[in-house]
Amino acid sequence: MLKPKTLIMLIDFEGRPIMGDEMTNELRYSYLKGLLFNGVDDPIYDLLIVSDQTDKHTKMNELKKMSDLEGKHQWLNIDPDDGTGVEDIINMVSMFGYEIQNVVVGGCNTVGCIFNSTPYSSCAWAKSGIPVQIFLPMCADYQMSGLNQIEQNMMAFSDLYNAIKKNDVVNEVDPISRLSAIWLDPELKYETIRGIGE
Secondary structure, eight states: OOOOEEEEEEEEOOOGGGGHHHHHHHHHHHHHHHHHSSSSSSSOOOEEEEOOTTTTTTHHHHHHHHHHHOOOEEEEEEETTTOOHHHHHHHHHTTEEEEEEEEEEEEIIIIIIIIIIIITSSSHHHHTTEEEEEEEEEEEHHHSSSHHHHHHHHHHHHHHHHHHHTTTTTTEEEEEOOOGHHHHHHHSOOOHTTTTOO
């Protein structure tokens, strides 16, 4: 019997920090730390983190080390260039005794890598039948046009909404903006969280 698990999918999370402002570069890490190292009043969830970071991503590697020291979460790295897809990740985590119930995604290039440009993007998870939450505070868009990060984010989130509709995954992909709104408890069913069928 596989244990239900929430997967945190980090796609090109470190990104291109030289192209962003300090707030943009630090915001994603602040929210990721909120997921990994919950406060005393928050429920503690045992999460599965899958990241496509490399050895040069020193900040991400330090977070992984801190997480490993706490012994709370399982953290797996995948190679972004070897063609790993959703089914590969599902098979990989099943060997650890887990079944993925939902996926929370963050990283860089919201409409591209995060939603649709990699074999493990949000759209691929949604089309495999697994609900996805794109956690917007953990997303950054260094390639979008705009005078500042606020305008770039507006453009990115608008394009994301249109891409979700175009790919017919409106019922499977939820953009989320608040940490408290993320569905992390894999024991609760998606239908219950979304109020489907009530």
